[in-house]
Amino acid sequence: MHLKTRGRRARRLSLAGAATLTAAAAATAIAFNAAGTAPTAQAATVTYDPLAPALDFNSFVENETTLVSTESEGPVATGGNLVVKGSYNVNIHEAGTFIAPGDAEQSGLVVGGRVDWTQDPATSVVQVHNYVKIGDLTGSDALNTDSNNASVNTHVVADGAGYNSTPRIELDTQEPLSSVESSPIDFAAAFAQLRANASDLYACDAHEVEMKNDRMTVIPKGEVQPGTQIRITLEPGVTNVLNVTGEDLNNMTELVFANQPTADTPLLINVDTSGTGGEMDWFVKNQPGAGGGNGAPYMLWNFNDTSHLTLTGGDTVEGSILAPDADYTDLSASNVEGQIIAKNAVHGDIGFSGGEIHQFPFAAELACEDDVPPSTNATTDAPTTDTPSSDAPTSDGPTSGGPTTGDATSDTGSPSGGTDSTTSGGGFSPLATTGSSLGPIAFGAAALILLGTGAVVAASMRRKRRES
CATH class of the missing domain: 1.20.5 (Single alpha-helices involved in coiled-coils or other helix-helix interfaces)
Structure with a gap:
């Protein structure tokens, strides 16, 4: 009996030990499962045109625009008032693509507010190809008959002034007077997106371009010395990012391109002006190898943190300027080969030629990697209808690790863990993680x-x- 009792006791201890090991195994398996299936952030490539909200306008301004000199080959849009302070030509190449609802022609000039005639020399005429849209005609008259009551092209003049009075806005077509007073663009929504795009691009994770001097020594951002010629080489087939300071741009003598930007090899230039308090007087240096319609449509200068940007002189700016928080002033006789996005804008000034804005709208899509947040479709502790609820195994071996037909799908019916998302106009839908x-x-x-x-x-x- 003693031996049997001792044997039963030993058996109970052994079973207890086995139960402990089995419980530990189960607990470990649960821990492995929790660690293995927890959603984690993943890198996703976001590809989009960051200037799409600007609707191909040559100059797209949130608030006030002042026109002094000289011309914009494409259309001009401003969300606030238009100040007429000199003679200016708008949309001379009929390059715009925006047509307001109900109109028969493109909008060459869009003004969200009203026209300010008070700061203008008496000889000033703003000539516009195609239609004009003015949100508030207070203080202005739109006319399509002259002093002899003849039917003529539409003019917009100061309230009570004659058809050919100055200052005036002069169209080269007869626009129906009922369509002149109109505000067809949501500037607030457009600039909310443009600001978000500028901020995202400032952190764009793509191929970073190295700056090198004439001895092919790499020059880090912020260390370009006065009188230095900078050379860059773009990686073909990818988005290229050049990170510089405003001081770098003013210190270099040239920015030489070994190969020019293209639609599939675009260049994003992030300009950091924090060292000068967000203000920059830019004496533009020559950019050989990236000129005109060959390279400019695929270059974007991003002044994300800039509050004041003034072109003081120098050479042509090759590419578009994205400065959604900046008061932009052009005092340079040289041109801008692209779009201008700004909070406020002054094109030229009395005694200065503001140069021309050539219509080379940004024509590439930029691809940046972004950290996608974990999927919100995380499973709960409760079993789903696709998972057996009993304790018994459903088969003789473990199931495969592939997704089942019970995986969450998107609104379009595609699996939530699908391929990278591509959007237009900035912004993207985060990809679900598996x-x-x-x-x-x-x-x-x-x-x-x-x-x-x-x-x-x-x-x-x-x-x-x-x-x-």
Whole structure:
């Protein structure tokens, strides 16, 4: 009896130990499962045209625009008032694409507010090809008959002034007077997106371009010395990012391109003006190798943190300027080969020629990697309808780690873990992240459970030997 009692006690201890191992195995398996399937942030490539909200306007301004000199080959849009302070030509190449609802022609000039005639020399005429849209005609008259009551092209003049009075806005077509007073663009929404795009681009993770001097020594951002010629080489087939300070741009003598930007090799230049308090007087340096319509449509100068940007002289700006928080002033006789996006804008000034804005709208899509947040479709502890609820295994072996038909799908019916998202006009829908394969988890859990079962068998064999 003593031996049998001792044997039963040993058996109970062995079973207790096996149960402990089995529980540990189960707990470990649960821990593995929790660690393996927890959603984690992933890198996703976001590809879009960051200037799409500007609607191909040559000059797209949130608030006030002052026109002094000389011309914009494409259309001009301003969300606030238009100050007429000199003679200026708008949309002379009929290059715009925006047509207001109900109109028969493109909008060459869009003014969200009203026209300010008070700061203008008496001879000033703003000539516009195609239609004009003015949100508030207070203080202005739109006329399409002259002093002889003849039907003529539309003019907009100061309230009470004659058809050919100055200052005036002079169209080269007869626009229906009922369509002149109109505000067809949501500037607030457009600039909210443009600001978001500028901020995102400032952190764009793409191929970073190295600045090198004439001895091919790499020059880090912020360390370009006065009188230095800078050379860059673009990586073909990808978005290229050049990070510089405003001081770098003013210190270099030239920015030489070994190969020019193209639609599939665009260049984003992030300009940091924090060292000068967000203000920059830019004496533009020559950019050989990236001129005109060959390279300019694929270059974007991003002044994300800039509050005041003034072109003081120098050479032509090749590419578009994105400065959504800046008061922009052009005092340079040289041209801008692209679009201008600004908070306020002054094109020229009395005694200065503001140069021309050539219509080379940004024509590329930039691809930047972004950290996508974890999927919000995380599973709960409760089993889903696609998972067996009983404790018994459903098959003789572990299931595969591939997704089942019960995985969450997007609104369009595609799996939530689909390919990278591509959007237009900035912004993107985060990609859902998929969990890790369950195969290794199931294998680890099964191994640990077998370990516990083996302990039970071994204990039983030792008991039998002692009892015999």
